[in-house]
Amino acid sequence: MTANLEGKTCLVTGATSGIGKEIASGLVNLGADVVIVGRNGEKCKSVLEEIKERIGLRDGKVDISYLVADLSSQASIRQLAKEYANSHQRLDILVNNAGVFLSKRTTTIDGLESTFAVNHLAPFLLTNLLIEMIMASSPSRIITTSSVAHGGARIDFDDIEFKKRSYNGIMAYGQSKLANILFTKELARRIGGSEGGSGVAANCFHPGAVRTSLVQDNPWYYRLIWTVAGSFFLSPERGADTALFLASSSDVNRVTGGYFAKRKQVKPSKAADDEEAAIRLWNASEMMTSL
Ligand code: NAD
Numbered sequence: 001m002t003a004n005l006e007g008k009t010c011l012v013t014g015a016t017s018g019i020g021k022e023i024a025s026g027l028v029n030l031g032a033d034v035v036i037v038g039r040n041g042e043k044c045k046s047v048l049e050e051i052k053e054r055i056g057l058r059d060g061k062v063d064i065s066y067l068v069a070d071l072s073s074q075a076s077i078r079q080l081a082k083e084y085a086n087s088h089q090r091l092d093i094l095v096n097n098a099g100v101f102l103s104k105r106t107t108t109i110d111g112l113e114s115t116f117a118v119n120h121l122a123p124f125l126l127t128n129l130l131i132e133m134i135m136a137s138s139p140s141r142i143i144t145t146s147s148v149a150h151g152g153a154r155i156d157f158d159d160i161e162f163k164k165r166s167y168n169g170i171m172a173y174g175q176s177k178l179a180n181i182l183f184t185k186e187l188a189r190r191i192g193g194s195e196g197g198s199g200v201a202a203n204c205f206h207p208g209a210v211r212t213s214l215v216q217d218n219p220w221y222y223r224l225i226w227t228v229a230g231s232f233f234l235s236p237e238r239g240a241d242t243a244l245f246l247a248s249s250s251d252v253n254r255v256t257g258g259y260f261a262k263r264k265q266v267k268p269s270k271a272a273d274d275e276e277a278a279i280r281l282w283n284a285s286e287m288m289t290s291l
Helices: 018-029 041-055 074-087 114-136 169-191 220-228 242-250 277-291
Strands: 009-013 033-040 064-068 092-097 141-145 200-206 259-261
Touching: 009 018, 009 064, 009 114, 009 220, 018 033, 018 041, 018 092, 018 242, 033 041, 041 064, 064 074, 074 114, 092 114, 114 141, 114 169, 114 200, 114 277, 141 169, 141 242, 200 242, 220 277, 242 259
Parallel strands: 009 033, 009 092, 033 064, 092 141, 141 200, 200 259
Antiparallel strands: none
16 A cells, blocks of 8 residues: 655655656655755756646645765765755655666776766665664665666676676676665665564665666667667656655565565565675675775
């Protein structure tokens, strides 16, 4: 059953386009106060207006605002967490949704491989910086957008950043989406179950193949293939459905550490069930983010 989210405060990354915009819009529609995160203030403003217009805010009851952050920069993530904590009393639902697909290897301002930095290290750091507030707001939920693309991937602990082997965008993306699942499982283990534990449920999901701008920063042939294939893909609104289910349904009150698709908990790959790898990834991520 879907709950009314009135009185709940949510933070959604990657919310100025695609699946994230629909998650933010859906949360507002369910009555939550929503803070969207984007890199560009002007774009954030126009998305806020679009969501307000679409939903028709109910007498100022619902609050939607934005914070600007570049999730490829750890300084910017730390600033985001600080700004959020300074301006809000609680965080009931954190949605780690921002992500990139990059066909060519690039590095961030911190000198880290960009796919791993944005898709995994950013959710890892942001969640850890906000975890006390999330726990104090319990029952609360942490939702991370993973992908079926994790299947077949493994974390190469000797070369997470593709410094030794040649970079492959599909492998880097798969590795980062596998990291989302391992992170979710290890986070759930550390904070304790939603029942009798911390009251914080951490779950992740595959949204389906969704018509978005995920490959926009890549050569034309990637964009062409994506556009052609896109006619068979889901709309962003449908892509947001499982995230909204995880954010609001009482069916998942007692579920944590799960990987979902089409509103159902599904078994991820064998590599995503590797508890030792999850701990190793957590330790490596702590080092890479200086936590
Ligand atoms: P999208 O490109 O529309 O959305 C990605 C969002 O992340 C954008 O709003 C972008 O601005 C933001 N982002 C990227 N880099 C950022 C940075 N450095 N700082 C701040 N924000 C940044 O694509 P999407 O498909 O909606 O992607 C959302 C999530 O869904 C991603 O995590 C992606 O891996 C995942 N996903 C998508 C599909 C699909 O078929 N589209 C399938 C499985 C998983």
